[in-house]
Amino acid sequence: MTKTPDTPAPCAGMGDVHHSHPEEPMEQLSRRARVAVPELVVTCECDQSPREPCSGSHQPDEESICSDSGLSGSPASSLALRKLSNSSSTGLSPASSFEECEEDLMGYSDYNQSPGEPLTADLWKKSKNMVNWSPTPVAVKKRSPWVQVVGHAGNFQMGSDGRLLKKFCECEQQCFLQLMSDSLHPFVPGYYGVTQRDEQDYNLMDDLLADFDSPCIMDCKMGSRTYLEEELEKARECPQPRRDMYLKMIAVDPNAPTADERARQAVLKTRYMQWRETLSSTATLGFRIEGIKKSDGTCNTNFKRTKYKDEVIQTLEDFVDSNMLILRSYQQRLKELRGVLEKSDFFKAHEVVGSSLLFVHDLTGKAGIWMIDFGKTVPLPPPLTLDHRSPWVEGNREDGYLWGLDNFIDILTNILPEK
Numbered sequence: 001m002t003k004t005p006d007t008p009a010p011c012a013g014m015g016d017v018h019h020s021h022p023e024e025p026m027e028q029l030s031r032r033a034r035v036a037v038p039e040l041v042v043t044c045e046c047d048q049s050p051r052e053p054c055s056g057s058h059q060p061d062e063e064s065i066c067s068d069s070g071l072s073g074s075p076a077s078s079l080a081l082r083k084l085s086n087s088s089s090t091g092l093s094p095a096s097s098f099e100e101c102e103e104d105l106m107g108y109s110d111y112n113q114s115p116g117e118p119l120t121a122d123l124w125k126k127s128k129n130m131v132n133w134s135p136t137p138v139a140v141k142k143r144s145p146w147v148q149v150v151g152h153a154g155n156f157q158m159g160s161d162g163r164l165l166k167k168f169c170e171c172e173q174q175c176f177l178q179l180m181s182d183s184l185h186p187f188v189p190g191y192y193g194v195t196q197r198d199e200q201d202y203n204l205m206d207d208l209l210a211d212f213d214s215p216c217i218m219d220c221k222m223g224s225r226t227y228l229e230e231e232l233e234k235a236r237e238c239p240q241p242r243r244d245m246y247l248k249m250i251a252v253d254p255n256a257p258t259a260d261e262r263a264r265q266a267v268l269k270t271r272y273m274q275w276r277e278t279l280s281s282t283a284t285l286g287f288r289i290e291g292i293k294k295s296d297g298t299c300n301t302n303f304k305r306t307k308y309k310d311e312v313i314q315t316l317e318d319f320v321d322s323n324m325l326i327l328r329s330y331q332q333r334l335k336e337l338r339g340v341l342e343k344s345d346f347f348k349a350h351e352v353v354g355s356s357l358l359f360v361h362d363l364t365g366k367a368g369i370w371m372i373d374f375g376k377t378v379p380l381p382p383p384l385t386l387d388h389r390s391p392w393v394e395g396n397r398e399d400g401y402l403w404g405l406d407n408f409i410d411i412l413t414n415i416l417p418e419k
């Protein structure tokens with residue numbers, strides 16, 4: 001179980017999911033998997049300098065909030081890629097102890113933008129040089145404590161008035177700016193520019209939990225591939241075997257490492273990510289459940305082996321406590337999202353990797369789904385576009401996002417009684 005040492009209990013991986021399937025034979029797996037797993041060939045010495053964008057980016061001591069191995073981190077050479085800082089590794093979930101405070105906003109502007117209105121790319125261009133602008137004080141809304149289900153610890157802080165601060169990542173910022181004026185706008189948190197706290201830059205966005213009462217939350221990582229093509233290239237040019245990932249691997253399956261990996265006691269990140277993909281439903285269904293937090297405060301991130309449709313169905317039914325009305329709302333929202341994704345200019349022109357759908361509902365019956373985490377969503381070189389359904393072959397940059405969404409919708413349709 002990975003937790004920051006000072007993270008309080010509610011998100012502490014309880015309630016294991018039972019997996020009744022035996023391991024699937026390898027040859028059957030590779031027939032079903034739509035991802036051709038490329039080999040990694042070492043070609044030259046490493047350039048240790050940090051590079052954009054924000055992939056593979058975390059401090060060895062910055063651990064996932066609720067992941068279940070207790071081990072996480074990156075090699076020192078990839079530290080700067082997501083512009084993380086050592087200075088602010090506040091304990092996270094739940095965030096009820098965070099002070100409500102105002103931010104020093106760098107992203108707001110008075111160019112015809114009302115306070116509270118999300119920022120668009122144009123407004124950002126005009127306002128990016130403004131610093132320490134104080135917004136007009138607004139009434140602070142009382143809300144449930146924010147909870148982080150999965151992801152890197154130390155990445156988030158609570159802001160004021162239903163907003164959330166996520167450690168600055170330029171790649172994510174660029175996505176948010178474009179998304180604010182894309183048709184996908186209603187399916188992503190509102191973005192409000194860059195803010196600083198304790199000399200650390202943060203992207204400021206809507207807290208999607210703010211309007212819910214004791215919400216149930218599920219994080220699903222979308223797509224059939226969880227690392228960027230450029231991560232694969234880097235791993236070939238500059239292999240950096242990771243002991244933390246080796247340890248996470250053997251914690252789940254002591255037989256998973258190859259003899260060579262065992263000798264080194266380390267694995268490459270891309271190899272670890274590929275292994276995670278085939279162990280879970282990423283490779284076979286194009287999405288995987290990462291974590292669930294229920295309204296009673298229990299949080300389960302033990303889904304690394306949740307792979308088969310019936311396991312996913314069981315998990316979804318448990319997530320909604322068999323409430324078919326909530327499932328129907330989710331199905332409807334996913335269908336709407338699919339319709340918008342199929343037309344979105346932003347989506348066409350980006351490789352969307354490692355991004356999640358955040359499902360949120362509460363006892364009042366309110367339910368919503370939003371796209372989050374654009375740290376590894378990168379623009380394609382024009383005129384290349386993706387259909388997000390074709391199988392990935394290295395070089396085509398397909399991410400399987402819509403294929404995963406199709407499968408998710410089909411699964412919900414199978415669970416739901418016909419109208």
Ligand SMILES: Nc1ncnc2c1ncn2[C@@H]1O[C@H](COP(=O)(O)OP(=O)(O)OP(=O)(O)O)[C@@H](O)[C@H]1O
Nearest residue numbers: 148149150151152155189206207208209219372373
């Ligand atoms: N806008 C938001 N509103 C509410 N909760 C959020 C929001 N964004 C993220 N979260 C919470 O934080 C968790 C992690 O988010 P995110 O994936 O963006 O972080 P990350 O550290 O980049 O993750 P990863 O390890 O996948 O790179 C989510 O599972 C969710 O619980």
Ligand SMILES: O=P(O)(O)O[C@@H]1[C@H](O)[C@H](O)[C@@H](OP(=O)(O)O)[C@H](OP(=O)(O)O)[C@H]1O
Nearest residue numbers: 055056057058064067072073074248276354
């Ligand atoms: O879920 P797990 O098994 O704990 O593995 C982590 C997960 O795949 C994250 O998505 C990934 O971050 P990115 O998506 O940002 O690459 C992180 O890499 P990292 O340790 O290099 O941050 C992995 O350790």
